Amino acid sequence: MDRFSRGLRDIYSPKYILLNLALLPVYFVVFFALIAYQNDGIPSSVFPFYWIAGLVLTSSMLATIAIYSIRNTTNNKARLSASTWGTAAAVVGGVIGGCGCGAPLVLNVVAIGVSAGEAIALNNFLTNYQEPIFLTLIIVNIGMIVYYLNKLSTPTCKVPMLGKPH
Amino acid sequence: MLACSGAAPAPAQHAPTPAVPPEFAGIGQPFTAAQLTIINKEPLSNYQQAGDMLLQKQLANPFKLGSAISYQPYVVNGKPSVILIEAISCDDCGQSRWQNALALATFGSFSGLYKGYASTGDFHVATIYWGKDDYTMAEGATFGSAYSSKYINLYAVDGDSPVIDAKAHFVPISYFVDHAPDANWRAAMQFMDNANHTVAGGKAKNSVFQSWGSFIWNGADAKVFGDSPPTPLNNIGTLPLANENQDAVLAQLKKPHSQFAWSEYAAADIYIATLCRSFASGASTPPVCALPAIVTLEGQVAKG
Numbered sequence: 001m002d003r004f005s006r007g008l009r010d011i012y013s014p015k016y017i018l019l020n021l022a023l024l025p026v027y028f029v030v031f032f033a034l035i036a037y038q039n040d041g042i043p044s045s046v047f048p049f050y051w052i053a054g055l056v057l058t059s060s061m062l063a064t065i066a067i068y069s070i071r072n073t074t075n076n077k078a079r080l081s082a083s084t085w086g087t088a089a090a091v092v093g094g095v096i097g098g099c100g101c102g103a104p105l106v107l108n109v110v111a112i113g114v115s116a117g118e119a120i121a122l123n124n125f126l127t128n129y130q131e132p133i134f135l136t137l138i139i140v141n142i143g144m145i146v147y148y149l150n151k152l153s154t155p156t157c158k159v160p161m162l163g164k165p166h
Numbered sequence: 167m168l169a170c171s172g173a174a175p176a177p178a179q180h181a182p183t184p185a186v187p188p189e190f191a192g193i194g195q196p197f198t199a200a201q202l203t204i205i206n207k208e209p210l211s212n213y214q215q216a217g218d219m220l221l222q223k224q225l226a227n228p229f230k231l232g233s234a235i236s237y238q239p240y241v242v243n244g245k246p247s248v249i250l251i252e253a254i255s256c257d258d259c260g261q262s263r264w265q266n267a268l269a270l271a272t273f274g275s276f277s278g279l280y281k282g283y284a285s286t287g288d289f290h291v292a293t294i295y296w297g298k299d300d301y302t303m304a305e306g307a308t309f310g311s312a313y314s315s316k317y318i319n320l321y322a323v324d325g326d327s328p329v330i331d332a333k334a335h336f337v338p339i340s341y342f343v344d345h346a347p348d349a350n351w352r353a354a355m356q357f358m359d360n361a362n363h364t365v366a367g368g369k370a371k372n373s374v375f376q377s378w379g380s381f382i383w384n385g386a387d388a389k390v391f392g393d394s395p396p397t398p399l400n401n402i403g404t405l406p407l408a409n410e411n412q413d414a415v416l417a418q419l420k421k422p423h424s425q426f427a428w429s430e431y432a433a434a435d436i437y438i439a440t441l442c443r444s445f446a447s448g449a450s451t452p453p454v455c456a457l458p459a460i461v462t463l464e465g466q467v468a469k470g
Contacts, residue, residue, distance in 0.1 A: 032398060042228060042389060044396030046288070052398070107369040116338040120371045127286065127334035 007149030011068045019067060023060035027090045031056055034094030038104045045097040047134060055093045055134065058141035062086025065148050085144055089137040096130045103127065189290045190330060191411055192281040193301060197294075204416045205267050206275045208431075210454055212422055213272065213438070216431030217459025226394045227429040234381035234440050234468045235365045240357045242319050242350075246444050249358055249377040251342060253284075253325035254301055255335045256373045257402055260284025260291035262386035264415060266376075267294055268434035272454035273441065274315025281412045285332040289408045291391070292415055296322035301329035305337070307345050317452055318379075318441065321354045325372040336371040378437055379444020381468060387440075388433035393425035439463035 012020070031052060032043035045052055066083030095105050103126050107119045114122075126133065186193060197205075219225050240247040250266060252259035260283065267279065282295035296311035306326035313320045323342055327335035339355070339362045346352035358377060362370040366384050376383040389395060392405035402408050406426065407415070418427040442455035443464040454460060 040228060040230060040385065040389060042395050043398055044401045045398065046401055046403075049399055104369075107371075110367065110369055116340070116368050116371075119369065120336050120338055123371070124334045124336055 003153040004146055004149045007151075007153035010153065011065060011149070016064055016068055020060055020064040023063050024056060027056040027060045027063075027087075028052075030087075030090050031094040031097070034091065034105070035098045038095070039098045046130065047097055051134060051138070052093075052097070054138045055090060055141065058138055058145060059086040059090040061145050062089075062141060062148075065145065065152070069148075069152060081144075086141065089141050093134055093137055096126045096133055187330060189409075190283050190285075193283055193329065194295070194298065195281045197276075197279040197281065197412075201412070201416055202276055202279060204420045205279065206271050208268065208271070208419065210272070210457060212431050213268075213435055213454060214457045214459050216422070216428045217435040217457065217463060219428050220432040220435060221459060221462060225429050225432055226425050227388060227390045227433075228395050229388045229429075229433060229436060230385070231387075231436065231463075231466045232469060233385075233387065234378070234383055236380060236468055237361055237365060237377070237382045239380045239444055240319075240321075240354060240377055242354075245315075245317060245319050246379040246441070247319040247321060247354070247377065248379070248441065249321040249354055250296070251323055251325075251339060251355075251358060251372045251375045253327070253336055253372045254282070254299060254329050255284070255286050255325075255327050255332050257284050257286060257289050257291045257391075257408075258386050258389065259324075259372075259374050260293035261390055261407055262374050262388075262433075263294045263296075264419075264430050265386070265388060265390070265433035265437065268419070268431060269437035269441070270313060270315075270318075270320060272434075272438055273317045273452050274313055274320070276311070276313050278312030283329055285329045286334050289403045290329075291402070291408050292410050292412050294412070295324065297324070299324050300326045304328070305335065307342055309342075309347050309351050317445075317450070321351065323351075323355070323372075336373055339370055339372065339375060342372070378440040381440045381444065383437075383440070386433075387436040388429065390426060390429040390433055435460060435463055436467055440467045443467065 035045055036043040063083050063086050096103050103123055106123050106126060109122065110116055110119050220229060240249060248270065280295040280298060282293045282299060284291040284293050297308045299308045300306050303326050307323055308326055309323045311320055311322040325337055339359045342355040343352060343359050346355050358375065361377060361382050362368055362375065365382050370384055374386045391402050391407040396402050396405060418424055419430060422428055422431060438454055439460050442451060442460055445451050
């Protein structure tokens with residue numbers, strides 16, 4: 001926990017707080033653009049807004065951590081996995097978070113040889129379990145944030161910022 | 167003293183009929199004559215005014231003008247057909263049936279409609295069932311409606327699934343071919359499955375897949391759940407259609423003055439224009455096709 005809070009303090013300087021604030025609307029747009037694309041242009045989700053805010057906030061934090069790691073460290077995997085997962089979580093959330101009759105983008109799996117019946121069954125599954133899937137995405141996001149903040153505060157990953165004693 | 171020992175058989179009990187939650191009030195009940203009249207006998211002036219409002223962009227709800235896909239008509243007994251493939255577990259279908267009914271009523275009349283709800287769990291959109299949908303069975307289909315018209319044929323089918331504690335339950339269009347009750351229905355459903363492969367890449371499901379004369383609608387032509395569309399902060403569950411019953415909807419349709427009511431008529435106008443455009447030149451058409459708003463909309467409904 002100590003390392004986590006130290007990692008949090010190290011990363012979230014005013015510059016990175018601003019970066020995270022700038023990334024927030026980007027992820028909101030990604031999320032709602034996917035929903036609107038599947039829902040005749042209407043950006044309305046079935047989930048409470050605070051759930052969506054939770055996913056978008058944690059995804060943007062992962063991207064912030066990834067950017068921090070790219071700029072300030074030389075020996076960690078967060079640069080790729082944190083940014084990729086955070087974005088993937090927001091995308092998956094946007095695909096399954098629409099309202100009405102499912103996740104039309106999922107039906108595109110017929111293009112890779114999946115039968116219409118199987119594609120629709122997948123659509124039904126994702127629609128029926130969209131709430132636990134969505135909450136799982138948030139929880140995994142939080143878990144990855146904790147994991148990377150811990151990692152980034154270890155001596156092998158951490159590179160001292162200029163002007164700061166180490 | 168009564169001693170109870172051993173394993174005496176318990177008295178026979180009937181399983182209690184599960185109570186219908188209040189949000190599904192009246193489900194399965196037929197419309198009264200007065201309620202049918204509201205659908206069947208609305209003055210054409212309502213359709214004209216709604217069409218004008220749509221064309222003048224005075225309506226807040228979203229409409230899909232220009233989205234009808236040109237396709238061959240399904241003609242039986244010399245009349246073009248309307249074919250509706252929908253589902254109980256489909257909010258979009260729920261809101262669309264009101265517009266379908268208003269549109270169809272200008273080409274003929276209903277002698278029976280049923281109170282229904284569309285639900286995927288949290289939402290319970292007040293709607294119409296065309297027939298006696300089985301809203302308790304795990305999977306099925308209800309074919310048919312009580313509709314007659316001298317201009318068109320109507321083939322309406324709903325995919326059945328439990329409406330209370332509902333889950334999304336969609337099936338491929340081919341399901342309705344396989345489960346058609348007779349050759350006539352099988353031919354109509356095969357026509358729709360062919361259309362699915364031609365215009366929708368085989369991906370269409372029973373979440374509003376429709377044929378209106380010479381056009382296919384893959385999805386509804388509008389989303390009308392209240393006076394304004396759902397937003398990120400107000401999803402469908404917060405809007406009136408997900409919280410009202412049929413009586414409230416019919417009262418608004420009878421005396422339209424809200425965005426909701428005019429939007430319902432406007433969405434019906436788009437279907438009407440699609441159908442009016444499908445009649446051959448010189449063919450007998452109902453009076454609604456002569457409304458100026460419908461004539462204007464005819465040029466705007468289709469892709470391309």
